[in-house]
Amino acid sequence: MPEAAARVPGRRARPAAVTSHAARLVTLLVSMQAALLLLPAWAAPGTPPQAAAAQTWRVGTLDLHPCEIGGQSATGVPSQSAYCTRFDVPEDWAAPGGRHIALRVALVRSLALEAERDMVVFLDGGPGGAATEDYAAVASALRPLRKHHDILLVDQRGTGGSNPLSCGDELVLDADKPAPPHRRGKGADAGALEPSEREQLARIRQCLDTLAARAAPQFYTTTDAVRDLAAVRQALGSPPFDLVGVSYGTRVAQQYAARYPQSVRSIVLDSPVPNRLVLLSEFAANLEDALQRRLARCAAEPACARRYGDSYHKLHEVLDRLRRNPQPVEMHDPQSFDLERETLSADDLAGLVRFYLYASSTSALLPLVIDEAASGRYAPLLSQAKLMAGDISEKLNGGMSASVLCAEDADLLHEQPQDERTVLGSGMVRSARVACQVWPHRPRPADFHRAFVTSVPVLVLGGEFDPVTPPRYGTEIAAALAHARVLVAPGQGHAVIGIGCMPKLVGDFVEHLDPAGLDAGCLEALGDTPAFLNVNGAAP
Numbered sequence: 041m042p043e044a045a046a047r048v049p050g051r052r053a054r055p056a057a058v059t060s061h062a063a064r065l066v067t068l069l070v071s072m073q074a075a076l077l078l079l080p081a082w083a084a085p086g087t088p089p090q091a092a093a094a095q096t097w098r099v100g101t102l103d104l105h106p107c108e109i110g111g112q113s114a115t116g117v118p119s120q121s122a123y124c125t126r127f128d129v130p131e132d133w134a135a136p137g138g139r140h141i142a143l144r145v146a147l148v149r150s151l152a153l154e155a156e157r158d159m160v161v162f163l164d165g166g167p168g169g170a171a172t173e174d175y176a177a178v179a180s181a182l183r184p185l186r187k188h189h190d191i192l193l194v195d196q197r198g199t200g201g202s203n204p205l206s207c208g209d210e211l212v213l214d215a216d217k218p219a220p221p222h223r224r225g226k227g228a229d230a231g232a233l234e235p236s237e238r239e240q241l242a243r244i245r246q247c248l249d250t251l252a253a254r255a256a257p258q259f260y261t262t263t264d265a266v267r268d269l270a271a272v273r274q275a276l277g278s279p280p281f282d283l284v285g286v287s288y289g290t291r292v293a294q295q296y297a298a299r300y301p302q303s304v305r306s307i308v309l310d311s312p313v314p315n316r317l318v319l320l321s322e323f324a325a326n327l328e329d330a331l332q333r334r335l336a337r338c339a340a341e342p343a344c345a346r347r348y349g350d351s352y353h354k355l356h357e358v359l360d361r362l363r364r365n366p367q368p369v370e371m372h373d374p375q376s377f378d379l380e381r382e383t384l385s386a387d388d389l390a391g392l393v394r395f396y397l398y399a400s401s402t403s404a405l406l407p408l409v410i411d412e413a414a415s416g417r418y419a420p421l422l423s424q425a426k427l428m429a430g431d432i433s434e435k436l437n438g439g440m441s442a443s444v445l446c447a448e449d450a451d452l453l454h455e456q457p458q459d460e461r462t463v464l465g466s467g468m469v470r471s472a473r474v475a476c477q478v479w480p481h482r483p484r485p486a487d488f489h490r491a492f493v494t495s496v497p498v499l500v501l502g503g504e505f506d507p508v509t510p511p512r513y514g515t516e517i518a519a520a521l522a523h524a525r526v527l528v529a530p531g532q533g534h535a536v537i538g539i540g541c542m543p544k545l546v547g548d549f550v551e552h553l554d555p556a557g558l559d560a561g562c563l564e565a566l567g568d569t570p571a572f573l574n575v576n577g578a579a580p
Contacts, residue, residue: 097123097147097149099147099190099276099277100274100275100276100277100278101275101277102125102127102145102275102276103125104123104124104125104145104146104147105123105124105125106121106122106123106124107121107122107123107124107146108120108121108122109121109122109124109146109172109173109175109176109193110172110173110174110175110176110177110179111176117176117177118176119176120148120175120176120179121148122146122147122148122149122172122175122193123146123147123148123149124144124145124146124147124172125145125146126142126143126144126145127142127143127144127145127194127271127272127275128140128141128142128143129141129142129143129197129267129268129271131203131255131256131259132256132259133259133264133267139256141197141202141203141255142202142203143194143195143197143201143202143203143268143272144170144172144194144195144200144201144202145192145193145194145195145272146171146172146175146192146193146194147159147190147191147192147193148175148179148186148190148191148193149190150186150187150188150189150190150191151186151187151188152187152188155188155189155190156188156189157279157280158189158279158280158281158282158305159189159190159191159192159276159279159280159281159282160182160185160186160189160190160191160192160282160284160550161191161192161193161194161269161281161282161283161284162175162178162182162191162192162193162284162286162289163283163284163285163286163289163290163292163293164196164199164286164288164289165286165287165288165289165311165535166199166287166288166437166440166441167196167262167288167319167440167441167444167445168198168199168288168437168438168440168441169196169199169288169289169437170195170196170199170200170201170202170204170437171193171194171195171196171200172193172195172200172201173195173200175191175193178286178537178538180538180543181537181538181542181543181546182284182537182543183543184543184544184546184547184548185282185284185546185547185550187547188551189282189550192272192276192281194268194269194272196265196268196292196440197259197260197264197265197268197440198255198257198260198437198439198440198443199437199440200437203254203255204437204439204440205251205255205257205260205437205438205439205440205442205443206437206439207243207244207247207250207251207437207438207439207442237470237474240471240474240475241474241475241477241478244442244475244478244479245478247439248478248479248480251439256480257439257442257443257479257480257481258443258447258480258481258482259443259482260439260440260443260444261443261444261447261448261481261482261484262291262292262295262444262448263295263447263484263485263488265292266292266295266296266299266300269292269296270296270299270300270303273300273303278303280303280304280305281296281303281304281305282304282305282306282307282308282550283296283297283304283306283307283308284308284310284537284546285307285308285309285310285312286310286311286535286537287310287311287312287313287508287509287534287535288313288319288444289310290309290310290311290312290313291313291315293307293309294307294309294312294315294492294517295315295488297492297494297496298487298490298492298493298494301494301495301496304494304496305496305553306496306497306498306499306549306550306553307494307496307497307498307499308498308499308501308537308546308549308550309498309499309500309501309514309517310501310502310535310536310537311501311502311503311506311508311509311534311535311536312500312502312509312513312514312517313509313513314491314492314513314516314517315488315489315490315491315492316489316490316491317489317513318449318452318453318489319444319445319448319449319453320445320449320453320468320469320472321449321452321453321454321456321469323464323468323508324456324459324462324463324464324465324466324468324469325456325458325459325462326506326507326508326509326510327394327397327462327463327464327507327508328462328463328464329510330397330505330506330507330510330533331352331355331393331397331406331463331507332352333505334397334403334406334505335351335352335355335406335407336352337568337571338351338406338407338571339351339352341570341571343573344407344570344571344573347407347411347573348407348408348410348411348571351406351407351410351411354410354411354414355393355410355413355463356463357414358389358410358413358414359386359389359390359463360386362384362385362386362389363385363386366383366384366385366386367383367384367416367418368381368382368383369381369382369383369384369418369419369422370419371419371422371423372419372423373423382422384418384421384422387467388421388422389413389421390463390464390465392409392421392424393406393409393410393463394463394464394507396409397505397507397533397534398507398508398533398534398535399532399533399534400505400531400532400533400567400568400569401569403505403533403568403569404568404569404570404571404572404578405571405572406571407571407572408571408572408573408574408575409421442472442475442476442479443479443480443481445472445475445476446472446475446476446479446480446481447481447482447483447484448484448488449472450472450473450476450481452489453469453472453473454469455469455470455473456469491520492517492520492521493520493521494521495522495523496523497523497524497549497553497554497555498517498518498521498523498524498525498555499524499525499527499545499546499549499555499558500514500515500517500518500524500525500526500527501514501526501527501528501529501536501537501542501546502514502526502527502528502529502536503528503529503532503533503534503535503536503539504528504529504530504531504532505531505532505533506532506533506534506536507533507534508534509534511526511528514526514528523555523556524555525555525556525558527542527545527558527560527563528563529542529563529566530563530564530566530567531566531567531568531569532566539566540562540563540565540566541562541563541565542563544562545558545560545562545563
């Protein structure tokens, strides 16, 4: 059961000065390309003098110091101001006298003069994302929560600043990374740019040799991370937690709340995975369904149908052609602009299509992308695929992903014959099973895949066309809960907490703990971005 504070449906009345102070700070938000920059809590005009002067912020037993987190210069996402520290934990919780590792912990200070006691905890996706590195990209989405709450960020062990299991692209097993090559029967060409399974195993063994001096990968699972988070909470003075999980972070949220129910006040699950789900097992089918429904919108629109015809059929024709004969392409590197000669494989195109489906804005480009490929104009597509794959690989840790998947899912993971004719195929499943032959892992807890049950209020968010975690997952989770509600963003894809009025709805939910009482009519304004009919946009 949640702590006493969680039982109060609303909040105590705040002094008018506090409310107006927060409102003034909110008006200082500056639009910055892909995100909103929240001014540093200790330097913004109107910040309490005690905060502006503080170079050390003591919370519980932790001393935190000013730091900058996140920020991605390539995409224009600015860094964010926070307070950071290192937190010591045993690598193996069952052997506290053994090796210890340091977790990177950050607190983003509330804009209020006096923050509520409960802390918002952002749980990153992947598996393999680091909360402190990715917070900048979600800062605007969490803005309503920051008005009255401090936000806690802990880089999950094995990621970011928490003893990362850095290995490289040979461990491409994540939910949020491009798929590795997959064979389509005997003699099929997997693409010259990707390693064979034997090469993959050799690289994994080399990676494990490199990690051996500082990490034992079998201790970098969701269960270990949940134990870490509980220890961080205790060090902070045991505040109630408002958990906000995105994608894989929703698995962490459910596992934490199941094991430490008294510490949780509310839960937000954005693009969730049910506990029963074996990661990777339904990716190919989910992608195919979302792709068909997305492209059906184009086929139903006269102008789009005249311009592109049957895009779904055309895509599979192009993929079959590339499987038989990957195309040599002369292109300029998207970052260095050096002239290079590369090969475009079916997997490159499939990976590009997959990631375009993640957001409504990029999904609008799919008919055009498919048409370009069908016309033999490959250079721009390969450039985009290379840029996207590189960007994702830099953000997600393949070693930590392998630790999670091998311990929690691999023994239940099997290739599905029906997936072979999908865009994604069975490559990710095959790659995971190969990697887990040698990647160290321990048995998961016996109840790990048990359906999540809690009395805590839960808000579930989903995107209508999510290619990874379809809305039915959220409906499945909510059906087993007493105080839950599902909000689906029309026309949207994966990770929707920052879309439209969703930030406000999340803020209202955490404030009042009344999911049924939320007025979600504002979501009706969302919808598809019209398909691009040419490089200039949707206009004919």
